[in-house]
Amino acid sequence: MTGLAFLIPVALLMGLTGLAAFFWSLRNGQFEDLDGAAARILIDDEELPVETKGERG
Amino acid sequence: MASAPPLTQSESIETTTLVVPGMHCASCMGKVERALGALPGVQSARVNLTARQVNVAHDAALGVPDLVGALVAIGFPSQPRVEDLAPPPSAVKPLLAPLAVAGFACMNVMLLSVSIWSGAEGSTRDLFHLLSAAIGIPAILYAGRVFFASAWGALKHGRTNMDVPISIGVILATGLSLYETLNHGAEAWFDGTLMLLLFLLAGRVLDAMMRDRARAGVDALLRQAAPGAMVVAKGAIDWVPARDLLPGMVMRVASGERLAADGEIVSGASRFDRSLLTGESAAVPVAQGDAVHAGMLNMDAPVDVRVTAAGSDTTLAEIARTMEAAGQHRSAYVRIADRASRLYAPAVHTLAALTFVGWMVAGAGAYESLKIAIAVLIITCPCALGLAVPVAQVVAAGALMRRGIMVKDGSAMERMARIDRALLDKTGTLTLGRPTPDPQALDALPAQAAQVALALASHSRHPLSRALVEALGARGVTAAELTQVEEVAGQGVHALWHGGPVALRRPDGATAGTNGSMASALDIEGMPVRLILFADRLRPDANQALGWMRAMGVEPSILSGDAMGAVAEVARATHMTAQGHASPSDKLEAIQRLQGAGHHVLMAGDGLNDGPALAAAHASIAPGTASDVGRQAADFVFLSDSLLAIPRAMATSRATMRVVRQNFVLAIGYNVLAVPMAMAGLVTPLIAAVAMSTSSLIVIGNSLRLAMAAREPKA
Numbered sequence: 001m002t003g004l005a006f007l008i009p010v011a012l013l014m015g016l017t018g019l020a021a022f023f024w025s026l027r028n029g030q031f032e033d034l035d036g037a038a039a040r041i042l043i044d045d046e047e048l049p050v051e052t053k054g055e056r057g
Numbered sequence: 058m059a060s061a062p063p064l065t066q067s068e069s070i071e072t073t074t075l076v077v078p079g080m081h082c083a084s085c086m087g088k089v090e091r092a093l094g095a096l097p098g099v100q101s102a103r104v105n106l107t108a109r110q111v112n113v114a115h116d117a118a119l120g121v122p123d124l125v126g127a128l129v130a131i132g133f134p135s136q137p138r139v140e141d142l143a144p145p146p147s148a149v150k151p152l153l154a155p156l157a158v159a160g161f162a163c164m165n166v167m168l169l170s171v172s173i174w175s176g177a178e179g180s181t182r183d184l185f186h187l188l189s190a191a192i193g194i195p196a197i198l199y200a201g202r203v204f205f206a207s208a209w210g211a212l213k214h215g216r217t218n219m220d221v222p223i224s225i226g227v228i229l230a231t232g233l234s235l236y237e238t239l240n241h242g243a244e245a246w247f248d249g250t251l252m253l254l255l256f257l258l259a260g261r262v263l264d265a266m267m268r269d270r271a272r273a274g275v276d277a278l279l280r281q282a283a284p285g286a287m288v289v290a291k292g293a294i295d296w297v298p299a300r301d302l303l304p305g306m307v308m309r310v311a312s313g314e315r316l317a318a319d320g321e322i323v324s325g326a327s328r329f330d331r332s333l334l335t336g337e338s339a340a341v342p343v344a345q346g347d348a349v350h351a352g353m354l355n356m357d358a359p360v361d362v363r364v365t366a367a368g369s370d371t372t373l374a375e376i377a378r379t380m381e382a383a384g385q386h387r388s389a390y391v392r393i394a395d396r397a398s399r400l401y402a403p404a405v406h407t408l409a410a411l412t413f414v415g416w417m418v419a420g421a422g423a424y425e426s427l428k429i430a431i432a433v434l435i436i437t438c439p440c441a442l443g444l445a446v447p448v449a450q451v452v453a454a455g456a457l458m459r460r461g462i463m464v465k466d467g468s469a470m471e472r473m474a475r476i477d478r479a480l481l482d483k484t485g486t487l488t489l490g491r492p493t494p495d496p497q498a499l500d501a502l503p504a505q506a507a508q509v510a511l512a513l514a515s516h517s518r519h520p521l522s523r524a525l526v527e528a529l530g531a532r533g534v535t536a537a538e539l540t541q542v543e544e545v546a547g548q549g550v551h552a553l554w555h556g557g558p559v560a561l562r563r564p565d566g567a568t569a570g571t572n573g574s575m576a577s578a579l580d581i582e583g584m585p586v587r588l589i590l591f592a593d594r595l596r597p598d599a600n601q602a603l604g605w606m607r608a609m610g611v612e613p614s615i616l617s618g619d620a621m622g623a624v625a626e627v628a629r630a631t632h633m634t635a636q637g638h639a640s641p642s643d644k645l646e647a648i649q650r651l652q653g654a655g656h657h658v659l660m661a662g663d664g665l666n667d668g669p670a671l672a673a674a675h676a677s678i679a680p681g682t683a684s685d686v687g688r689q690a691a692d693f694v695f696l697s698d699s700l701l702a703i704p705r706a707m708a709t710s711r712a713t714m715r716v717v718r719q720n721f722v723l724a725i726g727y728n729v730l731a732v733p734m735a736m737a738g739l740v741t742p743l744i745a746a747v748a749m750s751t752s753s754l755i756v757i758g759n760s761l762r763l764a765m766a767a768r769e770p771k772a
Contacts, residue, residue, distance in 0.1 A: 019157060033106055036107060
């Protein structure tokens with residue numbers, strides 16, 4: 001039974017972490033363009049530097 | 058502009074959103090982002106593929122025309138987004154957070170429930186029930202808002218919908234579970250309630266996703282068509298959007314441009330394609346003093362047109378008014394899920410009430426009877442029923458979308474499935490709606506002449522030249538090297554090739570095409586002048602598509618506004634009956650006549666003149682090249698050149714409705730088994746959880762079969 005006292009909070013905490021991560025991604029706009037996200041992985045890496053040059057500038 | 062001082066740079070950054078309807082894949086995204094990123098002054102360019110848009114952050118000094126020009130250079134026409142046509146808010150996003158909360162709570166409560174089902178007793182069970190309540194109640198309140206709000210809205214107006222029995226079931230089950238928990242009872246239903254919310258929300262998200270996706274595609278097309286005109290005022294030429302055009306303004310209309318308002322030619326002479334307005338395939342010659350109408354396409358030389366009517370006075374607005382009246386009957390259509398829920402809610406509540414009364418009469422206490430009645434409500438909650446329609450429609454719409462057919466909403470497929478009669482417009486629907494060169498004339502061209510023709514044509518924006526470029530390009534012809542290229546508007550393109558003059562020009566009077574067909578003359582020094590005839594041709598595989606329609610028991614016929622002769626020719630080639638020379642109101646009448654005879658009519662058309670007919674028919678489909686009116690009025694829009702899209706949409710819709718009906722049988726079949734058990738008081742939370750998830754999974758599995766539905770039938 002002492003195992004439960006330890007395991008249940010751990011399980012809940014892990015679940016809540018996942019939920020919090022989902023809410024963060026929702027606010028962060030990661031669900032704005034699902035089709036684009038799916039296609040973006042197919043763009044070749046060496047072509048990218050031009051496109052991202054100003055993002056952190 | 059790239060050398061702007063760093064201090065002022067951050068102040069002069071602007072964000073522009075361009076709509077790029079042509080983007081559809083990863084390489085398009087890459088090309089668009091790289092082309093814009095390579096411009097000096099562009100800070101970042103980020104594509105949103107779902108909305109077919111690109112957001113560009115750039116120096117204010119860099120104008121929108123530069124951005125549009127950069128995209129045109131790589132083959133992507135685009136338009137700045139018009140603010141009043143901003144995309145409507147997504148229907149999916151507000152549902153994602155409730156879905157996530159329901160999923161999280163459902164999984165954790167289920168974990169605790171499994172221990173209870175495996176035999177946890179006494180204080181352990183009480184602790185687990187309390188924990189379930191602590192997780193479950195806030196989650197139910199949060200995730201259930203979607204249903205509570207909708208049910209309350211319906212009840213306030215004295216109506217009922219699917220959300221009313223759901224809300225009542227959820228609230229009663231939660232109340233009962235809380236009561237049991239606080240009184241050390243043996244059974245709590247938090248797991249079942251949360252699972253119910255999870256499955257129902259999943260169904261809603263799928264439904265919303267489909268609407269969002271279809272709308273994004275159609276919106277991109279509509280926004281692209283935002284019309285306008287170059288207006289000449291005091292020697293300067295400015296672009297004015299159509300809604301700001303006023304009578305008296307003078308528009309300069311280049312060849313290949315569509316008129317944005319009704320008007321009168323003040324200078325120049327040209328030929329206009331009126332097919333969008335009247336369905337006529339032959340271009341009509343116009344000269345000074347002639348009246349022209351919004352939607353007509355200039356085929357030849359640039360002309361100046363004085364606006365005589367704009368906005369609500371145009372022919373276009375007249376057609377829009379007819380359409381509004383014609384479309385009312387369609388908005389009265391009730392979706393199959395709503396029809397089911399009308400029967401469902403009273404049935405469920407009657408059963409629960411009967412159970413309560415029955416057990417009271419049988420001598421069980423009020424508390425015991427109430428408990429069993431609530432179990433009936435939970436077990437009958439329309440879990441699988443809520444998934445039955447949206448899952449099937451989303452899977453089928455996805456399959457159609459991969460084939461280039463966009464579905465505007467779910468009810469479109471329901472209406473399409475019942476079609477037994479099809480009326481097709483000729484120009485632009487049965488035919489491609491644009492001139493294509495005679496293949497025999499191209500076959501007869503020597504290789505070198507073809508190369509010269511391609512090179513000459515590529516220097517012109519004239520519709521015939523562009524058609525020639527496309528046709529020769531498709532044949533793998535490469536362009537010859539030319540020097541001193543010069544285009545004379547309305548006359549043709551002249552250049553030097555190996556030192557000798559060559560030209561692609563309008564034919565001389567004597568050799569010009571007869572009976573309205575169009576032609577270009579290819580003039581190469583030392584070779585005879587070759588005439589290339591252009592005509593509007595049938596779509597490829599038109600006859601195959603019509604055969605497929607007939608095989609499905611749908612009789613197609615032609616309903617065109619074109620002259621009888623041109624219609625008869627196509628009718629002979631496709632073995633269809635035809636009605637020619639039909640005005641927009643004739644088309645509307647023809648559809649209403651068939652509807653009056655008990656037929657379910659499909660209208661396929663593209664023009665403004667088809668608008669009222671598209672709105673009045675039971676279901677309608679338009680090609681992506683259609684006028685914006687046509688695209689707006691149609692339920693389906695197909696982007697490919699192939700006419701097979703029409704029977705494919707029909708066959709897929711029918712398959713979808715078959716699966717929806719099977720899903721209903723599966724979902725109701727489950728209730729037939731489970732309800733007697735629940736009424737007998739035999740259902741435990743464990744049985745409820747297993748039954749609910751099994752029936753939902755079966756319905757989802759059955760719907761996934763539709764992923765293959767958009768294929769051609771096996772020959």
